[in-house]
Amino acid sequence: MKTLAAATFASACLLLTPAMAQQAAPAAQPAAPAAAPAATEPFKAGEPLPVRPNVKTFGSFCGAESVSVDTERDLYVVVSPCTSNTLRPNDGYVSLVNPDGTVHTLKWIQGNDKMGVTLNDPRGSDINHGMLYLADIDTVRMFDIKTGEPKGEVKVDGAVFLNDLEVTDDGTVYVTDSGSNDNPDASAIYKITPDGQVSDFARGGQLQRPNGIAFDPDGNIVVVLLANTEILTYSPDGQIAKTENGLESLADGLVILADGTKITTSLRANHLAKIPPGGKAELLVDQVFTPASIGYDAKRNRVIVPENQQNAITMVDLN
Numbered sequence: 001m002k003t004l005a006a007a008t009f010a011s012a013c014l015l016l017t018p019a020m021a022q023q024a025a026p027a028a029q030p031a032a033p034a035a036a037p038a039a040t041e042p043f044k045a046g047e048p049l050p051v052r053p054n055v056k057t058f059g060s061f062c063g064a065e066s067v068s069v070d071t072e073r074d075l076y077v078v079v080s081p082c083t084s085n086t087l088r089p090n091d092g093y094v095s096l097v098n099p100d101g102t103v104h105t106l107k108w109i110q111g112n113d114k115m116g117v118t119l120n121d122p123r124g125s126d127i128n129h130g131m132l133y134l135a136d137i138d139t140v141r142m143f144d145i146k147t148g149e150p151k152g153e154v155k156v157d158g159a160v161f162l163n164d165l166e167v168t169d170d171g172t173v174y175v176t177d178s179g180s181n182d183n184p185d186a187s188a189i190y191k192i193t194p195d196g197q198v199s200d201f202a203r204g205g206q207l208q209r210p211n212g213i214a215f216d217p218d219g220n221i222v223v224v225l226l227a228n229t230e231i232l233t234y235s236p237d238g239q240i241a242k243t244e245n246g247l248e249s250l251a252d253g254l255v256i257l258a259d260g261t262k263i264t265t266s267l268r269a270n271h272l273a274k275i276p277p278g279g280k281a282e283l284l285v286d287q288v289f290t291p292a293s294i295g296y297d298a299k300r301n302r303v304i305v306p307e308n309q310q311n312a313i314t315m316v317d318l319n
Contacts, residue, residue, distance in 0.1 A: 054316060054317040054318075054319075055285060055288075055314060055315070055316050055317075056101065056314065056315050057307070057310075057312050057313070057314045057315075058097070058101040058312060058313055058314075058315070059310075059311055059312045060095075060103055060106065060311070060312075061078055061080045061095060061306070061311045061312060061313065062080040062081075062082040062083075062093070062311060063080055063081050063082055063308055063309070063311060064078055064079070064080055064292065064306035064307060064308060064310075064311060064312060064313055065079050065080065065081050065122070065123050065124075065292050065293060065306055065308055066078075066079045066122075066123060066124050066125045066164070066253075066292060066293035066294075066295070066306055067079070067125075067293070067294060067295035067304040067305075067306050067313060068125045068126055068127045068132070068295050069127070069295050069296065069297050069298075069304070070096075070127055070145060071127075071298075071299070072145075073146075074098075074099060074299070075096045075097065075098065075099075075104055076096070076097040076098075076099065076295065076297070076304055076313070077094060077095070077096060077097075077108075077125060077127065077132060077295075078094070078095040078096075078097055078306065078313055079092070079094055079122050079123070079124075079125045079134060079306075080092060080093050080094070080095065080122075081119075081121045081122050081123060084121070085120040085121040085137065089111075089120050090111035090112070090113060090118055090119060090120050091110075091111050091119075092110070092111050092119030092120060092121060092122040092136070093106075093107045093108075093109060093110035093111065093119060094107075094108050094109040094110070094119070094122070094125075094132070094134075094143075094148070095107065095108060096108045097313070099297065099300065099302075101315070108148050109132075109143055109148045116150065117150055118136070118139075118141065118153075119134070119136060119141070120136055120137055121136060121137050122134045122135070122136045122141070123135045123136070123162065123163050123164065123293065124162075124163055124164030124165045124175070124176075124212075124213075124293050125165070125293070126165055126166055126167045127145055127167075128167040128168070128169060128171070129167060129169065129170070129171040129194075130144070130145055130146075131143065131144065131145055131151060131167075131171075132144075132145045132148075133165055133167050133173060134165075135162040135163060135164060135165045135175050135176075136162065137159070137161065137162060138155060138156055138157075138158075138159040138160070138162060139153050139154065139155045139156065139159075139162070140153065140154045140156065140162065140165065140173055140175055140192060141153045152196075154173075154192050154196045154198065156175070156177070156190050156192075156198050157198070158186070159177050159186070159188075159190070160177055160178075160179050160180055160183055160186040161177060161178045161179060161180060161186070162175050162176070162177055162190075163175075163176050163177065163178040163210075163211050163293075164176050164211055164212050164213050164253075164254075164293050165213065166213045166214055166215055166221070168215075170194060171194035172191065172192065172193055172194060173190075173191070173192040174189055174190070174191055174192075174201060174213055174221055175189070175190050175192065175213070176188075176189055176210040176211055176212075176213050176223060177189070177190065177210070178209050178210060178211055178226060179209055184208065184209055184227070185204075187203070187204075187207050187208055187209050187210055188200055188201075188202065188203040188207070188210075189201040189202040189203070189207065189210060189213070189221070189223065189234070201221070201234070201238050202234055202238050205240075206230060206232055206240060206243065207223070207225075207232065208225050208226075208227035208228060208230075209225055209226035209227040210223040210224070210225055210226075210232075211223070211224055211225065211226050211251060211252050211253075211254075211293075212224045212251060212252055212253045212254030212264065212265075212293055212294075213254065214254045214255055214256045214262075215256065216233065216256050216260060217256070217258065217259075217260050219236060220233050220234060220235055220236065220241060221233070221234040221235075221236070222234070222254065222256060222262065223254070224246065224251035224252070224253075224254045224264050225249070225251055226249065226250050226251065226252075226267075227249065228249050229245045229246045229247065229248060229249050229251070230243055230244070230245060230246075231243070231244040231245065231246055231251075231254075231262065231264070231275070244262075244275060244281070245280075245281060246264050246266065246273055246275070246281045247266065247269065247271070247273045247281045247282075247283065248266035248268045248269040248271070248273075249266070249268055250266055250267040250268035250269075251264050251265065251266055251267075252264075252265045252266070252267050252291060252292050252293060253265040253291060253292055253293040253294035253305070254294070255294055255295065255296040255303065257296065258298070259277065260276075260277040261274055261275065261276050261277065262274065262275040263275075263284065263294065263296075263303055264281075265288070265291035265292065265293075265294055265305065266291070267290055267291070267292075269286075270286065270287060270288060270289050270290065270291065271283060271284070271285060271286040271287070271288060271291070272284040272285045272286075272288060272291060272294070272303065272305065272316065284316075285316050288305050288307060288314055288316075289307050289309065289310050290307055290308040290309040290310060291305045291306070291307060291308075291314075292305075292306045292307075292308045293306065294306070300317065301317065301318045301319050302315055302316065302317050302318065303315075303316045303318065304316075
């Protein structure tokens, strides 16, 4: 069973208590003194907590929520909303992580009123069109992917909880609004054009508290739901073209591979599942705790999983 210790921000690492070891002395010799308990040693940044041969976990984040892959710089972009916006606004930040798990830059972008950078409660992320896009409560924020400089924002009037987003090559944004338990009718997918025009792409009906969103190889828009196990595929004109089912509700993350395989996460079951084209959902990895909006590294055939409440990311190699 996977055991994850608490992350400490000062050392940017996970703590692991080594196993105690004691060896009996040979029968003809006096008994050796008992071994002293091993000290609790922190892992240095980049040293993983092994879970199983293809799964490694790295700490140093603050409620890690989403991961996107910067293919040009070969870096993982990790989004941390940190403290709830109602308690401490504008303390979210974005980290750059090397594929070996070492922290490149812990706070590459961070909320800072004096510097004019706002990251109240950033959630989903995507990289396209030379920009990093972030969903932040009721606003989509854009940053230059090379410099981290703010490049604008679009407020979505009436939005309750913008959660995940996906961006086309021309800069069109599709962003989910998960609503809330008290306001499920806010559930929607918004479409934002490159010039900042906002419209409803989908709302109501089967769309119950949408979360993770991705494009399939045919250009359709696919979403997973918090409310139930349904996975909805929308055609570009906003019509439901297909309904599939995952293994569990409270789905969060979604990536779609080049062959059409869908990989999803469930906050309820603490697992990753996969759905091959034309097939049914099956378990991929379990005991990945509070798995949120996943990213995919095509170069390494790897899924990067933000474990929200563990303040960590876990790398799952699919080979």
